[in-house]
Amino acid sequence: MVKHAKPKGFYDTFERKSSVPGPESETTHYCPGCGHGTVHKLIAEALEDLGIQDRTVFLSPVGCSVFGYYYFDTGNIQCSHGRAPAVGTGVIRSLDDAVVISYQGDGDLAAIGTAEIVHAANRDENMAVFFVNNAIYGMTGGQLAPTTLLGQETSTTPLGRLADREGGPIHMAEMLDALDGPAFIERTSLGDAARVMKTRKAIRKALTNQVERRGFSFVEILSPCPVGWKLTPTQSRSWIKDTMENVFELKRFRDREDEIRGTGRMPLINDDDLKELLGSEHGEEVRTGKKLEAECRVKIAGFGGQGVMSAGVLLANAAIGEGLEATWLPSYGPEMRGGTANASIVVSDEPVGSPVVDKPSALLAMNGPSLDSLEETVASGGLIIVNSSLVKRKVNRDDVKVVYAPISAMAAEAGFLKGANIVMLSLYLLETGIPGIETLKTVIPKSLKKKELVDVNLNLVKVAEEFHAS
Ligand SMILES: Cc1ncc(C[n+]2csc(CCOP(=O)(O)OP(=O)(O)O)c2C)c(N)n1
Ligand code: SF4
Numbered sequence: 001m002v003k004h005a006k007p008k009g010f011y012d013t014f015e016r017k018s019s020v021p022g023p024e025s026e027t028t029h030y031c032p033g034c035g036h037g038t039v040h041k042l043i044a045e046a047l048e049d050l051g052i053q054d055r056t057v058f059l060s061p062v063g064c065s066v067f068g069y070y071y072f073d074t075g076n077i078q079c080s081h082g083r084a085p086a087v088g089t090g091v092i093r094s095l096d097d098a099v100v101i102s103y104q105g106d107g108d109l110a111a112i113g114t115a116e117i118v119h120a121a122n123r124d125e126n127m128a129v130f131f132v133n134n135a136i137y138g139m140t141g142g143q144l145a146p147t148t149l150l151g152q153e154t155s156t157t158p159l160g161r162l163a164d165r166e167g168g169p170i171h172m173a174e175m176l177d178a179l180d181g182p183a184f185i186e187r188t189s190l191g192d193a194a195r196v197m198k199t200r201k202a203i204r205k206a207l208t209n210q211v212e213r214r215g216f217s218f219v220e221i222l223s224p225c226p227v228g229w230k231l232t233p234t235q236s237r238s239w240i241k242d243t244m245e246n247v248f249e250l251k252r253f254r255d256r257e258d259e260i261r262g263t264g265r266m267p268l269i270n271d272d273d274l275k276e277l278l279g280s281e282h283g284e285e286v287r288t289g290k291k292l293e294a295e296c297r298v299k300i301a302g303f304g305g306q307g308v309m310s311a312g313v314l315l316a317n318a319a320i321g322e323g324l325e326a327t328w329l330p331s332y333g334p335e336m337r338g339g340t341a342n343a344s345i346v347v348s349d350e351p352v353g354s355p356v357v358d359k360p361s362a363l364l365a366m367n368g369p370s371l372d373s374l375e376e377t378v379a380s381g382g383l384i385i386v387n388s389s390l391v392k393r394k395v396n397r398d399d400v401k402v403v404y405a406p407i408s409a410m411a412a413e414a415g416f417l418k419g420a421n422i423v424m425l426s427l428y429l430l431e432t433g434i435p436g437i438e439t440l441k442t443v444i445p446k447s448l449k450k451k452e453l454v455d456v457n458l459n460l461v462k463v464a465e466e467f468h469a470s
Helices: 035-050 064-071 084-094 106-112 114-122 172-177 193-211 233-247 271-278 308-321 368-377 407-413 417-432 437-447 451-469
Strands: 056-060 075-078 099-105 128-133 184-189 217-222 251-255 296-303 325-332 340-348 362-365 383-387 401-405
Touching: 035 064, 035 099, 035 128, 035 193, 056 064, 056 084, 064 075, 064 099, 084 099, 084 114, 099 106, 099 193, 106 114, 106 128, 106 172, 114 128, 114 172, 128 193, 172 184, 172 217, 172 251, 184 193, 184 233, 193 217, 217 233, 296 308, 296 368, 296 417, 308 325, 308 340, 308 417, 308 437, 340 368, 362 368, 362 417, 368 383, 383 417, 401 417, 407 417, 407 451, 417 437, 417 451, 437 451
Parallel strands: 056 075, 056 099, 099 128, 128 217, 184 217, 296 362, 362 383, 383 401
Antiparallel strands: 184 251, 296 340, 325 340
16 A cells, blocks of 8 residues: 655645635635645655654745745745855754755845855855746746756846846856865756656755754756746646757756764864964963853944044953853944944853844943934943043933043043054943953954054053043
8 A cells, every 4th residue: 555645744734824715725725736845845755754753944035936945844934035155054054953954935045046056155155055947036927047048038128138238047057066165066957757856866865964063055857837837737837848858957966975074063172272363361261151140242433543442452352361162243434444333242241143233232332323322222230431522412322331531532632643553442342341351451462453552542541540540
């Protein structure tokens, strides 16, 4: 007896939240004869047979296959249009054991996402990319795609694609084959049962490559879109064989079968490298397992030229010098000179999840516009240090601690106005103790290229200490 059942890679029922309740909400959302369903089934079967369902992260694109998460019983991420290879890069670099599948249409991969796929391929990221090429934008109503054939009628080229007007179809497999990076590239089709079986093999090969960490594996699948092509499902399969395959050659372009590329994880910096990088005298203090009560999320903001970026780097380096984890994220205003700029620094006792600081626990406002734009973002109970030499108003919040200090005047009085950033940073460290002011004093000499400025800057730390003590 032959027992037909859904492969385990699929959920038992395809229950879609947004559709009308009833049997309709448990069928797939694809049109009859659509190739996505076939490719889904081949993937789901391979997941089960290779036993990798529990370690697979399926990246759905924007396009008709946007609902991957309703079907695949795996980890799922719905990505922004074209960005799946970038998301996959993050996943594979942080989860050693993951098998990453980037499932993309031709609008998604070859139009808006061209940069992402090219660079992921070039970096040879460990991921399997299934590129469903139906030569049209299916989801949005059959517009021209980068892979639309010359002469093919679409809703935006009703008289057919013209090379002189729209350019010719992009051959993604050939394009990626020009790169050194990829491990495996093949183009297959769903034109008939024999071709489907070849596609099945290519999908398994790409997934096996992930299990064995052979690197970036790309399968382009010529796939029917009967609705977009205005053909019946049967005519669509024939059209693939008789027309599409004349333009897109079915071929295994590359197979680096014998190479194993290792995990996708970025090599973590080891303690010796860290000491060399920081010139740390803290030797044994590097990654000490020191604990913080809470993550510090700091925004240092001011005019370009006020040294907010370098203050941020010093803060991050001092934190790392104490065995903590830290990130530094610069944000420059559009102007080359004189515009506003800010640095986001996160200091934590664990690897930092996101370097973005939306709700700072501390704002170091070097000028008025910075206070105006960021005051409201500071977390309740947080800290604002205001450079009262330049900011003439008071802070409006009563749920944060505020320190007013004439930072610029203090630096100028000490003979080095440009060092106002050091005064500001020192005050922050004196207020919070994370990291300690003594650590900053050891980081400054190692960070400054101009050695004659070391004493000047250390003197500015002292100025801040005196202000804080007064
Ligand atoms: C940033 C952004 N730009 C445009 C769109 C509109 N959009 C949705 S799907 C799509 C193209 C889908 O075509 P394709 O990737 O070929 O997938 P198919 O639907 O044919 O499977 C476009 C342009 C969008 N959702 N988001
Ligand atoms: S529009 Fe085309 S690609 Fe989209 S579900 Fe229908 S047949 Fe499939």
